[in-house]
Amino acid sequence: MVVPYTHEPFTDFSVAENKKVMLDALKQIEADLGKEYPLIIGGERITTDDKIVSLNPANKEEVIGYVSKANKEIAEKAMKVADETFATWRKSDPKFRADILFRSAAIVRRRKPEFTAHLVKEGGKPWKEADADVAEGIDFMEYYGRQMLELKDGVNVNSRPIEHNQFNYIPLGVGVVISPWNFLFAIMTGTTVAAMVTGNTVLLKPASTTPVIAYKLMEVLEEAGMPAGVINYIPGPGSEVGDYLVDHPRTRFVSFTGSRDVGTRIFERAGKVQKGQKWLKRSIIEMGGKDTIVVDKEADLELAANAIVQSAFGFAGQKCSACSRAIIHEAVYDQVKERVVELTNELSAGDPYDNTHFLGPVIDQAAYDKITSYIEIGKEEGQLVAGGDGDNSKGWFINPTVFADLDPNARIMQEEIFGPVVALAKAKDFDEAIDIANNTDYGLTGAVITNNRAHQEQAREDFHVGNLYFNRGCTAAIVGYHPFGGFNMSGTDSKAGGPDYLVQHMQGKSTSEML
Numbered sequence: 200m201v202v203p204y205t206h207e208p209f210t211d212f213s214v215a216e217n218k219k220v221m222l223d224a225l226k227q228i229e230a231d232l233g234k235e236y237p238l239i240i241g242g243e244r245i246t247t248d249d250k251i252v253s254l255n256p257a258n259k260e261e262v263i264g265y266v267s268k269a270n271k272e273i274a275e276k277a278m279k280v281a282d283e284t285f286a287t288w289r290k291s292d293p294k295f296r297a298d299i300l301f302r303s304a305a306i307v308r309r310r311k312p313e314f315t316a317h318l319v320k321e322g323g324k325p326w327k328e329a330d331a332d333v334a335e336g337i338d339f340m341e342y343y344g345r346q347m348l349e350l351k352d353g354v355n356v357n358s359r360p361i362e363h364n365q366f367n368y369i370p371l372g373v374g375v376v377i378s379p380w381n382f383l384f385a386i387m388t389g390t391t392v393a394a395m396v397t398g399n400t401v402l403l404k405p406a407s408t409t410p411v412i413a414y415k416l417m418e419v420l421e422e423a424g425m426p427a428g429v430i431n432y433i434p435g436p437g438s439e440v441g442d443y444l445v446d447h448p449r450t451r452f453v454s455f456t457g458s459r460d461v462g463t464r465i466f467e468r469a470g471k472v473q474k475g476q477k478w479l480k481r482s483i484i485e486m487g488g489k490d491t492i493v494v495d496k497e498a499d500l501e502l503a504a505n506a507i508v509q510s511a512f513g514f515a516g517q518k519c520s521a522c523s524r525a526i527i528h529e530a531v532y533d534q535v536k537e538r539v540v541e542l543t544n545e546l547s548a549g550d551p552y553d554n555t556h557f558l559g560p561v562i563d564q565a566a567y568d569k570i571t572s573y574i575e576i577g578k579e580e581g582q583l584v585a586g587g588d589g590d591n592s593k594g595w596f597i598n599p600t601v602f603a604d605l606d607p608n609a610r611i612m613q614e615e616i617f618g619p620v621v622a623l624a625k626a627k628d629f630d631e632a633i634d635i636a637n638n639t640d641y642g643l644t645g646a647v648i649t650n651n652r653a654h655q656e657q658a659r660e661d662f663h664v665g666n667l668y669f670n671r672g673c674t675a676a677i678v679g680y681h682p683f684g685g686f687n688m689s690g691t692d693s694k695a696g697g698p699d700y701l702v703q704h705m706q707g708k709s710t711s712e713m714l
């Protein structure tokens with residue numbers, strides 16, 4: 200019997216002992232910097248001459264690791280292995296598969312400081328964010344393991360007196376899992392283990408900026424007893440191996456988390472039936488957001504300002520759930536704006552190593568260029584009231600930036616920036632605030648700060664986002680508590696860490712026996 204699921208607690212780094220453990224872990228992992236990591240296909244370690252270089256975004260001189268790089272030939276080999284392994288893995292006992300996840304969760308929990316320290320280095324995450332990322336990865340393993348145990352005997356259906364009917368879920372086949380760099384452990388782990396625990400075999404292609412953490416997950420799963428060939432680790436450039444894997448006729452489903460451009464491309468390509476393909480591929484696609492906090496006139500304004508600042512600048516705004524727009528009732532607009540600016544000016548961006556800055560770096564030069572170009576656009580479209588500058592001499596740092604007085608249709612109110620930039624706009628009443636909140640192509644997260652119950656209920660019905668929060672920020676969903684995923688151009692309406700998630704990786708089979 201497994202104990203009921205509860206989420207992994209966060210670490211309080213204000214406790215001296217916890218701080219010391221973390222500093223020690225950061226020192227310890229320095230010995231691993233610059234190591235080489237092979238691909239893993241069918242349990243075999245494969246080294247290529249061509250390497251992905253993973254850098255510390257807070258210090259571009261520091262190489263986290265040199266990772267062997269898959270190309271089309273290697274991807275083909277991995278596909279063959281995954282396809283062959285599926286013949287046996289699909290029949291494996293779901294309890295065995297769930298046990299691998301419970302053991303893996305225990306291993307990561309034991310090595311938590313090391314994993315957290317690694318995310319500080321490879322992802323540029325401040326301690327608190329890195330700790331939450333590791334906790335979420337553990338949660339996915341614990342939660343999906345339990346979900347599989349619930350689904351393993353199928354769902355009850357009716358039988359007439361002359362028959363015995365059953366409805367069971369069976370796996371799909373080979374899944375291609377393509378993950379982003381921002382939740383480099385949690386999302387990569389969650390999407391991979393969901394595909395595996397449901398009886399599929401997996402080709403795991405992590406983001407090229409953060410491939411080392413995925414190698415570490417492979418080691419954990421192997422230690423926990425995962426057979427060779429079930430998950431195959433094939434980092435490689437999305438532009439090179441991505442299309443190949445998505446188009447492959449033996450790919451049964453694609454589980455992707457990342458940008459809208461790549462997500463819509465995958466959705467389209469996976470929809471085309473290739474020569475020799477005998478199924479319609481399934482696509483589980485999680486994309487970006489343009490997430491809004493609405494502030495009503497009857498509201499705790501201090502809470503509102505804090506919710507905006509925390510949600511906008513946590514992990515330098517590089518969360519799909521980050522608050523990138525606040526729509527504020529005109530009666531309280533000036534007060535909220537002033538407080539947001541005050542709170543923002545208290546924050547700084549810097550190397551997360553010693554835990555003294557609220558913001559770390561952004562992930563790479565391309566992100567730095569994109570965000571700073573949006574800051575220039577913001578200067579044309581609104582009033583710059585905080586931040587607006589950056590420094591990419593050592594790492595890629597951008598100061599938390601606030602623009603005020605935006606038109607709801609301005610580009611920085613519509614397009615995902617994915618950095619520490621928030622735009623404020625005024626609404627004449629609550630109805631207009633909700634209309635503006637809904638006026639993007641996305642529908643991922645949102646929050647409403649209000650003490651007006653009727654307005655809360657109105658937002659519950661009309662604010663069209665997958666994750667809606669009241670009187671708190673719009674980030675920090677917890678597995679099993681806040682199933683996560685968006686509407687419209689934010690994805691295929693699925694909910695990671697929720698009760699329906701695993702079923703997307705399976706197909707229902709009805710059997711009927713005459714008695």
Ligand code: NAP
Nearest residue numbers: 379380405406407436437441442457458461485486487519
């Ligand atoms: P990205 O550039 O779309 O990359 C995501 C993954 O797709 C990477 O592994 C990337 O590989 C791969 N890729 C690139 N081109 C590909 C292609 N043609 N075919 C197949 N795969 C390809 O996104 P990102 O910058 O890593 O992540 C940030 C985005 O993710 C933001 O838009 C954010 O909102 C979104 N996100 C959404 C959620 C959610 O739950 N809805 C959660 C987290 C992040 P390479 O690294 O090799 O290019």
